[in-house]
Amino acid sequence: MKSLEAVTALAALAQDSRLAIFRALVQSAPEPINPGHLSEALDIPKATLSFHLKELSNAGLISAENEGRHKLYRARLETMNTLIDYLLENCCQGTQCPQPEKPAC
Amino acid sequence: MKSLEAVTALAALAQDSRLAIFRALVQSAPEPINPGHLSEALDIPKATLSFHLKELSNAGLISAENEGRHKLYRARLETMNTLIDYLLENCCQGTQCPQPEKPAC
DNA sequence: TAAATAGTTCTATATATTTGGAACTATGAA
DNA sequence: TTCATAGTTCCAAATATATAGAACTATTTA
Numbered sequence: 001m002k003s004l005e006a007v008t009a010l011a012a013l014a015q016d017s018r019l020a021i022f023r024a025l026v027q028s029a030p031e032p033i034n035p036g037h038l039s040e041a042l043d044i045p046k047a048t049l050s051f052h053l054k055e056l057s058n059a060g061l062i063s064a065e066n067e068g069r070h071k072l073y074r075a076r077l078e079t080m081n082t083l084i085d086y087l088l089e090n091c092c093q094g095t096q097c098p099q100p101e102k103p104a105c
Numbered sequence: 106m107k108s109l110e111a112v113t114a115l116a117a118l119a120q121d122s123r124l125a126i127f128r129a130l131v132q133s134a135p136e137p138i139n140p141g142h143l144s145e146a147l148d149i150p151k152a153t154l155s156f157h158l159k160e161l162s163n164a165g166l167i168s169a170e171n172e173g174r175h176k177l178y179r180a181r182l183e184t185m186n187t188l189i190d191y192l193l194e195n196c197c198q199g200t201q202c203p204q205p206e207k208p209a210c
Numbered sequence: 211t212a213a214a215t216a217g218t219t220c221t222a223t224a225t226a227t228t229t230g231g232a233a234c235t236a237t238g239a240a
Numbered sequence: 241t242t243c244a245t246a247g248t249t250c251c252a253a254a255t256a257t258a259t260a261g262a263a264c265t266a267t268t269t270a
Contacts, residue, residue, distance in 0.1 A: 019112055026195075031198075039217095045260055047259080097134075153229060155249080156228080175246065
């Protein structure tokens with residue numbers, strides 16, 4: 001992963017509505033959620049939601065699939081795991097970390 | 106962890122210089138690095154660096170200690186681990202994830 | 211076909227962030 | 241003391257981001 005990709009992903013997550021959207025998709029994974037449901041559940045106007053979904057898609061954190069007039073959004077957990085690896089790359093000079101190992105997803 | 110804390114931490118990391126600073130501190134952990142070294146190594150003017158270090162400190166991602174006229178900065182890995190837990194909380198409805206488990210730090 | 215529904219794009223406004231020179235503070239060295 | 245060094249704070253300009261109404265596109269239902 002390159003720095004620009006990581007910054008893009010982190011910036012996508014660094015906003016209240018988008019963080020809520022992403023976490024909702026993580027929790028429902030691998031089941032998708034459509035914009036209508038997210039708009040209602042999170043109380044975000046649809047134009048605003050659409051903007052945020054695009055940001056998350058651009059960052060590779062979610063994917064979209066068309067199903068008739070609905071759209072299905074899913075969390076892309078691989079990207080999240082790649083990001084975490086990048087953030088903690090070669091942590092503690094490669095020696096034993098002072099933190100207990102934690103499972104990601 | 107609350108949404109606001111997570112957004113603050115993510116926003117702190119969502120910037121090129123700050124991401125580089127944080128990763129350098131993660132890699133040197135638990136050894137600290139001082140601003141002078143970071144300024145030179147990453148080629149960031151000291152006023153700009155100071156601004157970024159403050160953002161990372163505010164977010165709880167790094168800590169500072171005074172040593173004479175130097176300052177010692179360290180990564181706070183606990184915060185990073187808490188953030189990761191928050192992002193992936195209750196992933197996949199608590200069932201087996203499709204991703205292999207990855208160690209955080 | 212016409213009407214309803216789901217989502218996206220367009221747009222202008224409002225808000226927040228990044229930048230780095232210059233001035234400032236505090237410590238250590240001569 | 242006086243000078244040098246390490247860092248921080250102040251500031252104003254440049255840049256980027258978030259917001260949501262209205263208009264648009266595409267699909268389903270009547």
